Amino acid sequence: MxxxxxxxxxxxxxxxxxxxxxxxxxxxxxxxxxxxxxxxxxxxxxxxxxxxxxxxxxxxxxxxxxxxxxxxxxxxxxxxxxxxxxxxxxxxxxxxxxxxxxxxxxxxxxxxxxxxxxxxxxxxxxxxxxxxxxxxxxxxxxxxxxxxxxxxxxxxxxxxxxxxxxxxxxxxxxxxxxxxxxxxxxxxxxxxxxxxxxxxxxxxxxxxxxxxxxxxxxxxxxxxxxxxxxxxxxxxxxxxxxxxxxxxxxxxAARLPEAEPYLKQLRDELLSRLQAGIPGIILNGHPEHRLPNTLNISFPDVSGRALLESAAGQIAASVGSACHSHGDAVSGVLAAIGASADRARGSVRLSVGISTTEDEIKQASQILTNSWKTMVSKHIR
Structure with missing residues (x-):
């Protein structure tokens, strides 16, 4: 495995x-x-x-x-x-x-x-x-x-x-x-x-x-x-x-000058690759004033939780805070920003770290794109 x-x-x-x-x-x-x-x-x-x-x-x-x-x-x-x-x-x-x-x-x-x-x-x-x-x-x-x-x-x-x-x-x-x-x-x-x-x-x-x-x-x-x-x-x-x-x-303190731009580069590349492969994907959160490592996006026509479950053997991510319940309920944060029920349900939080590599970003974007396409083609929500 x-x-x-x-x-x-x-x-x-x-x-x-x-x-x-x-x-x-x-x-x-x-x-x-x-x-x-x-x-x-x-x-x-x-x-x-x-x-x-x-x-x-x-x-x-x-x-x-x-x-x-x-x-x-x-x-x-x-x-x-x-x-x-x-x-x-x-x-x-x-x-x-x-x-x-x-x-x-x-x-x-x-x-x-x-x-x-x-x-x-x-x-x-x-x-x-x-x-x-x-x-x-x-x-x-x-x-x-x-x-x-x-x-x-x-x-x-x-x-x-x-x-x-x-x-x-x-x-x-x-x-x-x-x-x-x-x-x-x-x-x-x-x-x-x-x-x-x-x-x-x-x-x-x-x-x-x-x-x-x-x-x-x-x-x-x-x-x-x-x-x-x-x-x-x-x-x-x-x-x-x-x-x-x-x-x-x-x-x-020692790493921050290099870590912040590196995290942002990985985050933005991941978003760009997912946008290229999945039409209608939505960014949640401020487009500029947000953490350099955090990407919260809503996948259209699927449940974010189901999407991550389908890719669980290849990607470890979450739909939101690990301190919240694990049910399929709408995130309180996404509700607070006015996201629709479908948009909130399709949300996934992807967060990178200093150990994340560019190759992992490429692989992850392809895995998520393929999983989404499979779910949509089979009408799995």
Whole structure:
């Protein structure tokens, strides 16, 4: 059996060889980083090195980096922690295309008595800045908007959103889980108060993430224990995973100048080849302001899920977020951009990575084209 071509890098990435090397080295480091003896100091050095590496990647200071177990935890800490730390405010704003790791904490606050505004997006997945500004109230505590969408790749104008939020005294949290390692993410240029990072989206292992919290930003813990991670994330740090995240951050910073144009080249070639072989294919998401590696397209007259199932032995991809249900229901993101039921049903997300080759792109486009033609000729929907 041949190995399928992997085109699902937005779901997760393989662990980089350099990161595996760091993990292997750290397996013998068993000290508790909070201990004052030699073993503890060595473990703490690894944690602090990783903190500096992650900070450098996003132009933060090491003290502004909090290590967590995943991006979902980071989002919960940011949204619940920042909202509950606000004084005399009970309103939050998010968008209609957020990941469940953002939407669900917002809905939890709503259950606790908060007012929640869910902003619509346009046909490309962008929020309207004027609409956002019009919904800010004197009691608005927090805005949480993703940097880039995990399904269609659309990148939001975060720096413009930050200017609006800052002028009105509102905190801004950004989920950048899909953006890190693919495009430049500079927290100073963006002007955000908190930003979420997911390790397994940029060649680190699963089960580790980070949260940037700008110095001076009010935030309460959502778990309680000892004073680890500025008392915001109690529990002994997972030294192995944290060190791996740091190495992945170092690699991402070094690779980004070459990685971004390379990913875009592969993505655009894949789209061009599919358009040449399949009339009526539709691009979902912004044609320009989207992640360089992400291609969400709707195949005409077929189910995207059925299409991928027919090519499952040769291609590994998905119809959307791996964190959503596996039924054939219409994606909430595609519904939010106004896609018809047929267009949404025919959608497929193809995401490339730094290990993807041009030859794989050629093969994948041919496989998908042939599968589509076979399904259409047999009237398989």
């Amino acid at each position: 041949t190995t399928p071509i992997y085109l699902d890098y937005n779901a997760t990435t393989p662990i980089a060889p350099e990161v595996i090397s760091v993990i292997t080295q750290c397996l013998v480091e068993f000290g508790n980083p909070s201990s004052s003896h030699a073993y503890g100091r060595r473990a703490n050095e690894l944690v602090q090195l990783a903190r500096a590496q992650v900070a450098q990647l996003i132009t933060a200071t090491p003290a502004e980096i909090i290590f967590t177990g995943c991006a979902t935890e980071s989002n919960n800490l940011a949204i619940l922690g920042m909202a509950r730390a606000s004084v005399n405010k009970k309103h939050i704003i998010t968008s209609a295309i957020e990941h469940p790791a953002v939407m669900q904490p917002c809905l939890q606050l709503q259950r606790e008595g908060w007012d929640l505004t869910v902003l619509p997006v346009d046909a490309n997945g962008l929020i309207n800045l004027e609409v956002l500004a019009s919904h800010i109230r004197p009691d608005t505590a927090l805005i949480s908007i993703m940097h880039s969408n995990n399904e269609i790749g659309t990148i939001q104008p975060i720096s413009d959103i930050a200017l609006i939020a800052r002028a009105r005294g509102v905190l801004l949290h950004v989920d950048a889980a899909q953006s890190i390692g693919k495009v430049k993410v500079d927290v100073k240029e963006l002007g955000v108060d908190a930003l979420t990072i997911a390790g397994h989206k940029f060649y680190a292992p699963k089960g580790v993430g980070a949260l940037y919290v700008r110095e001076g930003t009010p935030i309460n813990p959502i778990m309680y224990g000892a004073g680890h991670e500025r008392s915001l994330r109690p529990g002994t740090e997972n030294v192995i995973a944290v060190a791996a995240l740091g190495e992945a951050a170092r690699l991402a």
